[in-house]
Amino acid sequence: MNKENIAEQMRELQLFICSELEQVDGKATFAEDAWDRTEGGGGFTSTIKNGNILEKGGVAFSAVHGPVSEIMRKQLQLEGDSFFATGVSIVLHPHNPHVPIIHMNVRYFELNTGVYWFGGGIDLTPHYIVPAQAQLFHQRLKSVCDGFDPEFYIKFKPWADDYFYIPHRNETRGIGGVFFDHLNDHPTLSKEQLLAFCLELGKNFPSIYAEQVAFGKEILPTEQEIQWRNLRRGRYVEFNLVNDRGTKFGLLSGGRTESILMSLPAVANWEYGFEPEPDSQEARTLGFLSTPQNWL
Amino acid sequence: MNKENIAEQMRELQLFICSELEQVDGKATFAEDAWDRTEGGGGFTSTIKNGNILEKGGVAFSAVHGPVSEIMRKQLQLEGDSFFATGVSIVLHPHNPHVPIIHMNVRYFELNTGVYWFGGGIDLTPHYIVPAQAQLFHQRLKSVCDGFDPEFYIKFKPWADDYFYIPHRNETRGIGGVFFDHLNDHPTLSKEQLLAFCLELGKNFPSIYAEQVAFGKEILPTEQEIQWRNLRRGRYVEFNLVNDRGTKFGLLSGGRTESILMSLPAVANWEYGFEPEPDSQEARTLGFLSTPQNWL
Numbered sequence: 001m002n003k004e005n006i007a008e009q010m011r012e013l014q015l016f017i018c019s020e021l022e023q024v025d026g027k028a029t030f031a032e033d034a035w036d037r038t039e040g041g042g043g044f045t046s047t048i049k050n051g052n053i054l055e056k057g058g059v060a061f062s063a064v065h066g067p068v069s070e071i072m073r074k075q076l077q078l079e080g081d082s083f084f085a086t087g088v089s090i091v092l093h094p095h096n097p098h099v100p101i102i103h104m105n106v107r108y109f110e111l112n113t114g115v116y117w118f119g120g121g122i123d124l125t126p127h128y129i130v131p132a133q134a135q136l137f138h139q140r141l142k143s144v145c146d147g148f149d150p151e152f153y154i155k156f157k158p159w160a161d162d163y164f165y166i167p168h169r170n171e172t173r174g175i176g177g178v179f180f181d182h183l184n185d186h187p188t189l190s191k192e193q194l195l196a197f198c199l200e201l202g203k204n205f206p207s208i209y210a211e212q213v214a215f216g217k218e219i220l221p222t223e224q225e226i227q228w229r230n231l232r233r234g235r236y237v238e239f240n241l242v243n244d245r246g247t248k249f250g251l252l253s254g255g256r257t258e259s260i261l262m263s264l265p266a267v268a269n270w271e272y273g274f275e276p277e278p279d280s281q282e283a284r285t286l287g288f289l290s291t292p293q294n295w296l
Numbered sequence: 297m298n299k300e301n302i303a304e305q306m307r308e309l310q311l312f313i314c315s316e317l318e319q320v321d322g323k324a325t326f327a328e329d330a331w332d333r334t335e336g337g338g339g340f341t342s343t344i345k346n347g348n349i350l351e352k353g354g355v356a357f358s359a360v361h362g363p364v365s366e367i368m369r370k371q372l373q374l375e376g377d378s379f380f381a382t383g384v385s386i387v388l389h390p391h392n393p394h395v396p397i398i399h400m401n402v403r404y405f406e407l408n409t410g411v412y413w414f415g416g417g418i419d420l421t422p423h424y425i426v427p428a429q430a431q432l433f434h435q436r437l438k439s440v441c442d443g444f445d446p447e448f449y450i451k452f453k454p455w456a457d458d459y460f461y462i463p464h465r466n467e468t469r470g471i472g473g474v475f476f477d478h479l480n481d482h483p484t485l486s487k488e489q490l491l492a493f494c495l496e497l498g499k500n501f502p503s504i505y506a507e508q509v510a511f512g513k514e515i516l517p518t519e520q521e522i523q524w525r526n527l528r529r530g531r532y533v534e535f536n537l538v539n540d541r542g543t544k545f546g547l548l549s550g551g552r553t554e555s556i557l558m559s560l561p562a563v564a565n566w567e568y569g570f571e572p573e574p575d576s577q578e579a580r581t582l583g584f585l586s587t588p589q590n591w592l
Contacts, residue, residue, distance in 0.1 A: 241537035
């Protein structure tokens, strides 16, 4: 299994996910944008907008390579002369505030020194948190993880809680999920099996999201709920631009801006000093976000 | 002239600017929010919304003090045990796309070692750049600068061009203005005169903005122009959250989040791969933003 082979499987995963998400949406289709990277490699950024369910979203594949730059050496503490990286990353912003925002990323990285690792994760950002839905989401993730290593969910769930946190708001981004990085050298799983784990997460992504969509899509939102959705999207923008290490590194290191920032919503709002009504649905959601929850 | 005296003058400046801006707006008034800082000091954050002219804006005063923290020592390379900082900062987002976004900040910083400096600036972000308006804006700034030191505009204009730049977009944030930091030890101006320069910038701020408002406020915007305004606001959000050193340091060092992020607009939009029509007003504005311009 060489790196080209891994990239091919990532590309297939992207195509599979786009096709499945078009079914979930039922109206809009993905538009694919091919791009090349001057220093080596390129990608296909597929975006969707103005669907039945999805207002704006992207499923991006890339496979890039080249010399390890000064900024990579410094920020990622990489040793080696050249690197190869491939993966799929997704953010979906639905219209309906009762349908959550979702993010997924799976990636493979290797250096010419022979060092390699996998990374990735899936996390969910409901505008309104409903514990039963949160529980189902985590059950699905745990079940994918358990198929490979019962330690995975135990390790990767708190990792997501830690990663998807907005310190300047004292809030988690959403209900978390799983997150992992530098996955290699596993006691029982081969490199092929670690790749299979990443791909399995990706293959489960559309049905995991479809379940979440099904919960909320029939609820007709009020104007106030739309406004709340837009404020929560504001927080999503803050996390991505202030805290997300992937986004920051991508922008700083000269990554393709439009592909990196496809994660941003069509519309986001900010309001000075906004406080939800006590005991409202909005206040309950903020309560759940104040500290990571054990959803299972 | 001690630090308390400087803080008092900053607070008076805030009150003067709020009162003048209420005249400019003609409808909305500022709401003042007092806050204390656990480690010492506090501020008054005044915000305005849903006005005739201003959709969302803030004029913030603070005077804070305390021990020099590890993060201040590291990021600002400060030496000393304790600091004092006071200043006024402003961001105004108008409704009308033909009226520019404006930002101002003046500040004073001192350490217990006796080291002190002033910093600040004013910069303008038109949604649509009109050279005659840009020229007037720069003339006004140059004229305030020239009243103190003919070198100021020459130095501070390119400093603003450099500071208000969005590398991941290869764009300037707007038409720049003036920016300066670590201003002290001036060959001819005393500490009192450097403060007077900062205050003079602040006192001129309302009339500088009123002129810009007058140019655009009667132009009835189209839906397409509103959409473009929201996309430009998206860039403003990107600059503030990704690039602005003040915002980043404030959030990282535990500053008051709502006061720092009062700079964000009520609504901002993002669209994947947006390109304006060739030869449109929007394309001409992007042309002006591709590199700093000499407006005088």
